[in-house]
Amino acid sequence: MFFSEFTCNRCQAEVRYSIRSWSYRLADDIECTLHASRVWCNDCNTLRSAEYFPTMDYLKAKIERLRGGQLPEWEVEYLSQRGMSKKDLDEFAADLLKEATVYLGLIEARQSPPRCLECASTNFVRIPERPDVVDDYFEHPGCGGTFHQTQQGRGRQSEYPTYDAEGNRLNDY
Numbered sequence: 503m504f505f506s507e508f509t510c511n512r513c514q515a516e517v518r519y520s521i522r523s524w525s526y527r528l529a530d531d532i533e534c535t536l537h538a539s540r541v542w543c544n545d546c547n548t549l550r551s552a553e554y555f556p557t558m559d560y561l562k563a564k565i566e567r568l569r570g571g572q573l574p575e576w577e578v579e580y581l582s583q584r585g586m587s588k589k590d591l592d593e594f595a596a597d598l599l600k601e602a603t604v605y606l607g608l609i610e611a612r613q614s615p616p617r618c619l620e621c622a623s624t625n626f627v628r629i630p631e632r633p634d635v636v637d638d639y640f641e642h643p644g645c646g647g648t649f650h651q652t653q654q655g656r657g658r659q660s661e662y663p664t665y666d667a668e669g670n671r672l673n674d675y
Contacts, residue, residue, distance in 0.1 A: 503659040512647025545623035553616035568599035617669035
């Protein structure tokens with residue numbers, strides 16, 4: 503788990519954002535990765551994570567690439583350098599294909615919009631991620647100031663929340 507802390511340059515408010523692992527638990531106990539991005543949740547009135555759905559075109563293209571046995575070159579190189587055999591890479595690609603197919607079905611069947619992963623609200627604004635910027639920043643909604651990153655680090659994730667296909671939390675983490 504990675505985290506960042508931010509302080510507003512106007513009101514001195516402090517917020518913390520953690521990049522964690524979440525998953526959907528679907529019928530037959532099938533689990534797949536829940537993709538999330540950072541948002542300002544207006545109901546929580548703080549920085550949170552919310553579900554993020556890749557586009558259907560992106561997922562369909564990914565599925566076609568994986569059906570053709572094509573992992574991105576950078577991924578093959580990265581995993582090969584870490585000792586993954588051809589057989590392991592093929593199994594990894596098969597797992598990715600299965601998950602992408604399940605995820606596409608989830609999005610096609612989904613009835614509700616993306617939700618805040620803390621309070622389930624749909625009342626939020628996405629905050630752009632700036633992974634290549636040393637001083638990450640974003641506007642403080644309702645204040646007029648700007649949150650600037652003051653600290654970042656790594657920690658151990660102690661909870662692994664799961665959600666149903668409509669984005670409702672299934673466990674009490």
